[in-house]
Amino acid sequence: MQRFEQQTALISGGLGAMGIGIARRLMAEGARVVLGDLPQGAPERLAAAFPDAAGRPAFVSLDVTQASQWEAAVAETIRLHGRIDVLVNNAGVVSTQSVPFDQIDLAEWQRLFAINVDGTFLGVQAGLRAMKAQSGGGAIVNLGSIAGYVGSKEGGAYGSSKSAVRNLTKQAAVSAARMGYNVRVNAVHPGYVWTPLIEQKLIQQFGGKEAAMEAVRGMNPMHHIVGVDDVAAAVAFLASADARMITGADLVIDGGRLIQ
Numbered sequence: 515m516q517r518f519e520q521q522t523a524l525i526s527g528g529l530g531a532m533g534i535g536i537a538r539r540l541m542a543e544g545a546r547v548v549l550g551d552l553p554q555g556a557p558e559r560l561a562a563a564f565p566d567a568a569g570r571p572a573f574v575s576l577d578v579t580q581a582s583q584w585e586a587a588v589a590e591t592i593r594l595h596g597r598i599d600v601l602v603n604n605a606g607v608v609s610t611q612s613v614p615f616d617q618i619d620l621a622e623w624q625r626l627f628a629i630n631v632d633g634t635f636l637g638v639q640a641g642l643r644a645m646k647a648q649s650g651g652g653a654i655v656n657l658g659s660i661a662g663y664v665g666s667k668e669g670g671a672y673g674s675s676k677s678a679v680r681n682l683t684k685q686a687a688v689s690a691a692r693m694g695y696n697v698r699v700n701a702v703h704p705g706y707v708w709t710p711l712i713e714q715k716l717i718q719q720f721g722g723k724e725a726a727m728e729a730v731r732g733m734n735p736m737h738h739i740v741g742v743d744d745v746a747a748a749v750a751f752l753a754s755a756d757a758r759m760i761t762g763a764d765l766v767i768d769g770g771r772l773i774q
């Protein structure tokens with residue numbers, strides 16, 4: 515299935531585990547992909563993820579907290595490929611602290627909100643501005659998390675930030691549709707996916723890799739760990755014309771964990 519033939523996608527946090535998986539999926543379906551991420555170590559990370567230089571996506575330096583860098587990244591995507599059909603707001607961080615809510619540092623709270631919320635807000639804005647101006651419109655997909663649906667003992671800043679991503683998605687979706695922009699905005703909300711983002715924390719929490727993986731499996735009724743490919747498939751669906759009547763939606767990818 516080549517749902518993204520002749521289409522271009524920009525993925526923020528594109529050198530991370532999920533970003534690479536989403537890029538591979540969109541490329542397999544015909545997309546030209548541009549990865550945006552922080553510049554430190556980017557050439558090495560890009561080459562490691564895509565050893566074949568011929569099939570390597572383009573890279574743009576992008577700090578998602580900076581509006582001017584979003585403008586430049588979108589402009590570079592359009593300069594390279596003529597248009598931007600898909601924008602995935604994937605860059606995100608978890609807290610370095612696991613502490614009860616009353617002990618969250620304001621600075622740490624603000625760091626998470628700057629990257630997870632401001633970064634997504636600015637990405638959505640940059641996407642909307644470019645996509646509304648081109649024929650055919652476009653689709654934006656934001657990375658939330660099931661952490662944005664529920665409370666937790668020690669994940670208050672991250673959960674709160676992902677909850678904000680969930681509602682800003684709906685605000686942008688309705689506003690864009692009512693304005694006649696022909697741009698859809700949706701969100702995916704994964705449960706734990708085994709990536710560097712969470713790996714160390716879970717190994718520490720459960721005292722070893724296998725114990726941690728078994729604990730994560732046990733958290734959901736399907737007893738499998740959500741894979742990067744599962745998230746990539748959901749992103750691809752929401753970005754594709756198959757979802758042409760879907761906007762403002764939350765697609766939860768968690769093996770049934772939330773609903774039990």
Ligand SMILES: NC(=O)c1ccc[n+]([C@@H]2O[C@H](COP(=O)([O-])OP(=O)(O)OC[C@H]3O[C@@H](n4cnc5c(N)ncnc54)[C@H](O)[C@@H]3O)[C@@H](O)[C@H]2O)c1
Nearest residue numbers: 527529530531532577578604605606659704706707709711
């Ligand atoms: N891994 C999980 O279990 C999980 C679950 C739910 C949601 N998510 C979300 O999925 C997304 C991707 O996570 P991942 O697991 O691939 O993590 P990751 O750490 O592998 O990748 C995150 C990427 O974001 C980049 N990044 C960080 N700050 C940035 C900034 N200011 N500007 C641009 N890029 C920046 C990092 O360099 C990295 O490449 C995040 O939004 C995360 O919150 C992850």
